[in-house]
């Protein structure tokens with residue numbers, strides 16, 4: 001198997017714009033090396049699913065790209081900018097162009113949903129309170145929440161509603177890239193499928209690029225254009241769901257041919 005991260009993808013990489021380019025990434029915590037010379041491209045407009053065994057560093061990769069973890073070595077370009085060496089001011093400009101949904105939603109518990117959605121606007125934009133409120137209400141609707149949810153506190157919402165509220169906040173600045181860390185974890189299968197639909201709809205209507213860490217085989221089937229597998233401290237392989245079926249690697253084979261995979265493909 002070719003070690004190139006795009007070895008299995010049919011379209012020539014040169015034709016697609018990589019909005020994220022990771023090269024030679026090294027992450028290490030004490031003696032534990034999590035990533036060793038990891039390379040990855042994320043292309044504009046795609047939904048990329050990041051999968052891998054527990055502890056392979058999926059969340060660390062996401063956190064490193066968005067600047068919450070400083071790597072030992074390597075280069076990360078987002079929108080062509082070297083995000084590890086740009087100034088704070090340049091960094092804030094780049095940060096405006098992405099949104100992040102953490103696994104638990106990471107909403108401020110003391111703020112209402114609308115106030116949560118307005119928080120990034122307050123930080124990055126100079127808008128009147130009335131305009132922020134109007135935009136916030138639009139985001140509430142965009143993610144399929146009922147209007148009354150805007151005035152609720154996170155603790156007053158169901159898990160699925162909290163995820164949607166977190167997504168609304170991630171979309172507050174109308175980003176080009178959305179990072180999602182296990183967005184369907186903790187949702188029941190119907191709620192998870194509805195959330196998948198929402199992500200796909202938003203990706204299509206807003207032209208979003210979606211970087212999604214997931215364990216959810218249904219999500220991979222339903223919405224991912226491409227999958228990147230983390231194993232052996234790097235991106236072992238990337239490709240379509242179909243490509244994954246022919247990868248000759250024990251974890252990849254077990255994951256994509258196991259009973260849960262067959263069920264997700266509708267073969268059980």
Ligand SMILES: Nc1ncnc2c1ncn2[C@@H]1O[C@H](COP(=O)(O)OP(=O)(O)OP(=O)(O)O)[C@@H](O)[C@H]1O
Nearest residue numbers: 029032034052053054055056057058059060061213
């Ligand atoms: N800040 C940190 N300090 C020390 N070790 C860390 C830190 N962050 C992550 N790790 C370690 O790095 C490894 C990768 O963690 P990460 O959360 O990225 O795994 P993951 O692939 O997302 O796993 P899971 O699928 O179980 O969520 C783990 O062994 C974790 O303990």
